[in-house]
Amino acid sequence: MNNSTLTLGAVAYDPKVVTIWDGFQRWFRAHELDFDYVLYTSYERQVAGHFRGEFTVAWNSPLAWLQTERVAARLGRAARAVAMRDTDQDLTSVVVVRADSPVTSIEQLRGRTVAVGAADSPQATLLPLDHLAAAGLVPEVDFAVRRFDLLVGKHGDHVGGERDAAYALATGAVDAACLIDGNHLSFSRDGTLPPGATRVLAQTAPYDHCCFTALAGDDDALVERFAALLLGQRHADPAVRPLMDLEGLREWRPGRTSGFAPLARAVARFGTIDAFVEELVAGHARP
Amino acid sequence: MTGGARVALGDLGLDEGAVVALKHALRGKQPGDTLAVEGSHPALAVHLRAWCRARGDAVSFPAGSDAAAVITVGASHEDRWRDAARAGHADPMIEGAIDAHPPRAWGLAARGAAVEAGSPAFDFALVDRDAAWSDEAPRLYAQAAAAQWDPATAIPWGAEFALDGAVEDAVVQVMTYLVENETAALMVPARFAATIHPHFREVMQLLAIQAADEARHIEVFSRRMRLRRDAPGLSTAGGQASLKTLVDASDFAEASFLLSVLGEGSFLSLLWFLHAEGPDEVTREVARRAAQDEARHVAFGLAHLASHARHDPTLRERLGAAIERRHAGLQHTAGLNDEVHDALVLLAAGSMAPAALRSGTERVQRLVGEMDTGRRLRLRRLGYSDDEARALSALHTRNFM
Numbered sequence: 001m002n003n004s005t006l007t008l009g010a011v012a013y014d015p016k017v018v019t020i021w022d023g024f025q026r027w028f029r030a031h032e033l034d035f036d037y038v039l040y041t042s043y044e045r046q047v048a049g050h051f052r053g054e055f056t057v058a059w060n061s062p063l064a065w066l067q068t069e070r071v072a073a074r075l076g077r078a079a080r081a082v083a084m085r086d087t088d089q090d091l092t093s094v095v096v097v098r099a100d101s102p103v104t105s106i107e108q109l110r111g112r113t114v115a116v117g118a119a120d121s122p123q124a125t126l127l128p129l130d131h132l133a134a135a136g137l138v139p140e141v142d143f144a145v146r147r148f149d150l151l152v153g154k155h156g157d158h159v160g161g162e163r164d165a166a167y168a169l170a171t172g173a174v175d176a177a178c179l180i181d182g183n184h185l186s187f188s189r190d191g192t193l194p195p196g197a198t199r200v201l202a203q204t205a206p207y208d209h210c211c212f213t214a215l216a217g218d219d220d221a222l223v224e225r226f227a228a229l230l231l232g233q234r235h236a237d238p239a240v241r242p243l244m245d246l247e248g249l250r251e252w253r254p255g256r257t258s259g260f261a262p263l264a265r266a267v268a269r270f271g272t273i274d275a276f277v278e279e280l281v282a283g284h285a286r287p
Numbered sequence: 288m289t290g291g292a293r294v295a296l297g298d299l300g301l302d303e304g305a306v307v308a309l310k311h312a313l314r315g316k317q318p319g320d321t322l323a324v325e326g327s328h329p330a331l332a333v334h335l336r337a338w339c340r341a342r343g344d345a346v347s348f349p350a351g352s353d354a355a356a357v358i359t360v361g362a363s364h365e366d367r368w369r370d371a372a373r374a375g376h377a378d379p380m381i382e383g384a385i386d387a388h389p390p391r392a393w394g395l396a397a398r399g400a401a402v403e404a405g406s407p408a409f410d411f412a413l414v415d416r417d418a419a420w421s422d423e424a425p426r427l428y429a430q431a432a433a434a435q436w437d438p439a440t441a442i443p444w445g446a447e448f449a450l451d452g453a454v455e456d457a458v459v460q461v462m463t464y465l466v467e468n469e470t471a472a473l474m475v476p477a478r479f480a481a482t483i484h485p486h487f488r489e490v491m492q493l494l495a496i497q498a499a500d501e502a503r504h505i506e507v508f509s510r511r512m513r514l515r516r517d518a519p520g521l522s523t524a525g526g527q528a529s530l531k532t533l534v535d536a537s538d539f540a541e542a543s544f545l546l547s548v549l550g551e552g553s554f555l556s557l558l559w560f561l562h563a564e565g566p567d568e569v570t571r572e573v574a575r576r577a578a579q580d581e582a583r584h585v586a587f588g589l590a591h592l593a594s595h596a597r598h599d600p601t602l603r604e605r606l607g608a609a610i611e612r613r614h615a616g617l618q619h620t621a622g623l624n625d626e627v628h629d630a631l632v633l634l635a636a637g638s639m640a641p642a643a644l645r646s647g648t649e650r651v652q653r654l655v656g657e658m659d660t661g662r663r664l665r666l667r668r669l670g671y672s673d674d675e676a677r678a679l680s681a682l683h684t685r686n687f688m
């Protein structure tokens with residue numbers, strides 16, 4: 001890679017992604033870091049691109065972090081979580097039912113239908129289904145799963161799947177729906193779910209969400225400079241505040257990987273990323 | 288740490304308005320301060336956790352406490368407002384309330400509001416207090432707002448009258464002329480109302496209500512025009528050339544000077560003339576109503592130019608040059624068209640009788656003299672000498688406006 005430009009990989013889950021990274025590009029360049037970015041249509045393409053050296057730092061979903069970490073380990077490399085948003089830490093997901101539902105325990109979901117988001121959404125599918133599985137209810141066996149597979153490959157970044165799941169709950173098409181805690185609040189506030197019309201049945205343990213990911217040995221000094229600049233961004237600074245507002249954070253935090261353990265357990269249970277990891281490793285193993 | 292801060296939500300949910308109470312309780316707190324939250328809504332903990340995360344605050348749920356949760360204010364609390372600036376002061380009479388050069392990024396904010404740093408800069412053209420502001424504006428606006436009238440009821444549209452056909456035609460021609468002049472008088476303040484920095488709120492409002500006054504004048508003159516005739520009269524190239532120089536004027540001071548002080552000043556005489564000489568009650572009344580409004584327009588033009596001239600000693604010279612330029616540009620046009628002049632004579636005469644026409648002609652000549660006297664008086668009030676006032680008034684457009 002060109003070792004004077006820091007190139008970021010990001011997934012285009014929404015048109016605002018261009019606004020965000022164009023803005024970051026202006027801001028980083030004003031702070032003497034030559035910053036550029038490439039966009040991918042899916043996290044799988046992005047992870048593959050990372051190992052082909054198409055960019056230095058990935059803006060990864062938690063699932064893409066696990067994919068990267070797993071492939072890196074198999075290839076004898078080390079992946080590192082460089083930084084994350086304050087709002088990426090300690091999220092929870094909830095399983096909600098209608099307020100008048102007879103269901104008052106996870107066990108009572110047996111034989112019923114649960115709405116989830118995209119198949120690859122950690123927050124709206126994998127983590128809540130793992131939570132139910134850990135409580136003894138096997139998805140697709142003990143209860144039916146109704147997927148709202150909007151934009152697979154985006155790992156649930158697009159909120160549409162969750163909104164559709166919530167709507168299915170509100171209209172009575174399903175018995176329960178899986179959402180991020182914050183979306184349960186915002187859907188109740190914006191009327192997607194009538195206020196007071198739903199009840200939280202279960203809540204997952206806290207988990208972490210997106211992180212900037214780097215591979216050790218790829219322009220390490222440049223990555224350090226990138227991380228230092230990010231961590232120095234302040235919400236008080238009007239030049240960067242609009243970008244922080246768009247990305248939905250108040251401050252950047254150093255990356256940590258402890259918060260990915262719940263998702264690691266879920267993908268181990270469901271085998272979500274095994275085939276992808278094998279395929280990518282095999283591609284790199286070829287002479 | 289402001290120990291003891293508590294908020295009691297009862298069974299109110301964050302999706303039902305509890306966020307309003309929470310934000311209120313957190314206002315003015317410092318990073319590290321805590322707020323104890325009491326509440327019994329079933330989703331309180333789930334929602335508080337999400338809400339605090341998004342705000343950058345921490346929340347804990349201490350066991351064995353009477354509070355359901357404790358919020359610890361985050362490091363970036365209220366950082367959005369840290370560099371917010373007060374956009375002057377709402378009361379224009381307070382010393383320093385009106386900024387000399389209000390930043391364009393104060394934008395549309397109410398004067399005196401706290402404006403978030405990083406707000407977008409607007410392309411306002413009029414941003415200097417010396418050029419834009421007048422201390423008279425608040426009073427004149429209040430006066431204008433109180434003096435609004437309804438064209439439907441203020442004019443005795445049903446009054447009975449029967450004019451000689453030629454006199455009616457003369458009235459229609461005068462109304463035709465008035466409408467195009469009033470249209471220029473509407474467009475000019477409307478344009479500046481849209482480009483002035485809203486920090487000069489009362490001036491913006493005054494320009495807007497002035498445009499509304501002109502809209503009403505257009506309305507009543509058009510209606511009188513059509514009272515007895517199907518079509519308006521003639522519009523001349525010379526008259527429009529004169530008005531075009533007003534509509535094209537891009538400088539606020541020059542435009543106010545040419546339009547309000549000289550043009551509307553002359554019109555004031557014309558409208559009082561029509562009120563006195565009008566052959567029917569409707570013509571006399573529309574002229575009187577319009578004249579009352581015009582008096583305010585002239586007063587504002589004078590007040591704001593006098594204040595501008597106090598701050599800018601070169602202004603008088605610049606405005607004088609503007610009259611000369613306009614005169615040079617218009618000297619090859621006809622000025623007031625014959626049709627309007629003749630119509631004024633006939634309107635004042637009331638008939639084609641020779642004695643009446645003689646009297647009408649004398650009265651129109653007297654009107655032109657009164658207009659000149661009025662212009663010189665106003666020019667003197669702006670600080671021009673007698674000689675300058677006489678010379679400049681003589682250069683004013685023959686179209687009156």
Ligand SMILES: [Fe+2]
Nearest residue numbers: 469472501504
């Ligand atoms: Fe008027």
Ligand SMILES: [Fe+2]
Nearest residue numbers: 472551581584
């Ligand atoms: Fe006027």
